[in-house]
Amino acid sequence: MSKPKITSLDVAAKAGVSQSAVSRVFSGASASKSTVQKVRDAADALGYRPNVLARSLITGQSKIIGLVVAYLDNQFYPDALERLSNALQEQGYHILIFMASGQGTDVERVVGELLDYQVDGIITASVGMSDDLTKRCEAAGIPVVLFNRGQDDTRLSQVTSDNRAGARKIADFLVAAGHQKIAHISGWEGSSTGRERKDGFIDALAAHGAELAALADGKYKRDVAAKAALDMLKSTQPDAIFVGNDHMAFAVIDALRHEARQAIPGDISIIGYDDVLMAAWPSYDLTTMRQPSNRMVEATVETLLAQIVDRSVAPQKIAIDGPLVVRGSARKPKDL
């Protein structure tokens, strides 16, 4: 019913030591065996735990990392979130999470609030940063890591997969399998990730003397991608589609199979990007580029913490390579 709020002072009184002695014990500073014992006992008896917020006020370290995330319906992100949370927890950090459903202005507000909480660092998943925002974070001395999103700004760190290389592997695979009319449903044009995969794909196709039979912006949305695929089928009739991420690829497969009665890969090959867990489910059995979220998360945490510990550490741009995971949704080259 009541809320006693046990403080270090209470513990000190009970243990018969000074308040700073209590502080020392809990912040791991020097203290004699006997003091530590007395303090621990008193604390346990009282159920005392240090107030992290009060500590933050003075140390200037909140041990809180702000995470801004846009979509959670694409399984890649819940998965990454889980890994990020675990990795950071291990280092004594915790995640304050913010959804920035919309674009621009939403991110603006959200990052502002994050700053108010004195977070030690910020990770944005699939969300960009305005120049103004970047300035504010820099001014506040808060390092930022863009996760799965690139941006031409040396003040920002970023961790992505090697999108161009990935797209190239897909193009190589599709061409080797003898596809003649290859189409692409890209990720949102406004995202670096979407653009890089598209450009890389087109370039790699060109290197084979081929070119895109059709192109549409799927905007990372299921319905948009599905409609694009159906439209392509009516007009261009491609024999293969590289879809900008798995999340959209599932929608494309569903639409093609169930609305257009296409056999996959008999009538048309589909390749995705990300290799989310669901890609391995038999219903989809999706051939896709793996984005190694475990390694991406490792790199993200490492860079972020390095910058937190030492402000002079420079932001990094890290692109992680992954394999093409060959499954059943795309025709395979003969020599495989």
Add this chain to the structure above:
Amino acid sequence: MSKPKITSLDVAAKAGVSQSAVSRVFSGASASKSTVQKVRDAADALGYRPNVLARSLITGQSKIIGLVVAYLDNQFYPDALERLSNALQEQGYHILIFMASGQGTDVERVVGELLDYQVDGIITASVGMSDDLTKRCEAAGIPVVLFNRGQDDTRLSQVTSDNRAGARKIADFLVAAGHQKIAHISGWEGSSTGRERKDGFIDALAAHGAELAALADGKYKRDVAAKAALDMLKSTQPDAIFVGNDHMAFAVIDALRHEARQAIPGDISIIGYDDVLMAAWPSYDLTTMRQPSNRMVEATVETLLAQIVDRSVAPQKIAIDGPLVVRGSARKPKDL
């Protein structure tokens, strides 16, 4: 490079007012038009924003809600997380998220850390609370809401769907469709949600003079559920399976279709529970009980905030009803 840390004192100096005047302006206390103006201008010029942590220290309100979540691979939870985050953000609260992958001891540690952050309230998604933990939260005056998990403890609030009623609807539907050998792959026996659905299902079947042809604990895991389904097919050969949640139901469908070459619902009917987004995807087209996550989230936030605002408000047990969403994975009763 540097980290100037603009404080209310800086703003006060620039605005030519006292520090407390600045505080008043930002905490919405009384202040004259002119003061407000001067302070706002100075603050904007300096890029000042109040330090929420320092504020918390004195107000005793951190505006942080701790969220403990176990699985993020079951789409129901990312979806709920997104809604929770948005709903709380609207009320000026933010989510500090913790993954409690394992059981018991993990939750213990995690909730302890949550308490250290002086969270104003705690939501646990699909995670139970030990008695000791409950005591500590109560002692600290921190209200707790169990989301999608029940527990016989009057100190805890909980928001679930009406699991027994839901299971009954499924039993009624299956019996009406003329199924003779009805099996159940339950959620984890150790969870109230899993037990209630199972018990409700058995009772409802009994009311029809029927009984379970087979029963297995799917433990909320894809592989466990899939194996259970395959085993049942070999032994009992059920003509319908109610699977304890959609997440497992997808695995069951995959296994039955692709490993056992069963037609669904031709050979066997499958019904799930939750109605996650994926249930509507054509590949699964799953008949399932809807757990209205929007209403569950509303109820969760409402109860939690009510208790935060007024400590004397009693914890609540809320069970929300939802409809059976009829799709194509289960044979339909003739008269439908």
Add this chain to the structure above:
DNA sequence: CTGAAAGCGCTAACAT
């Protein structure tokens, strides 16, 4: 309405 002063719970010099 406004400024001065006290203090939230803690850490970090500074002495002893």
Add this chain to the structure above:
DNA sequence: ATGTTAGCGCTTTCAG
């Protein structure tokens, strides 16, 4: 090694 003292940045009496 331990206690004393001074704040971290803010809100909140309390005078005026």
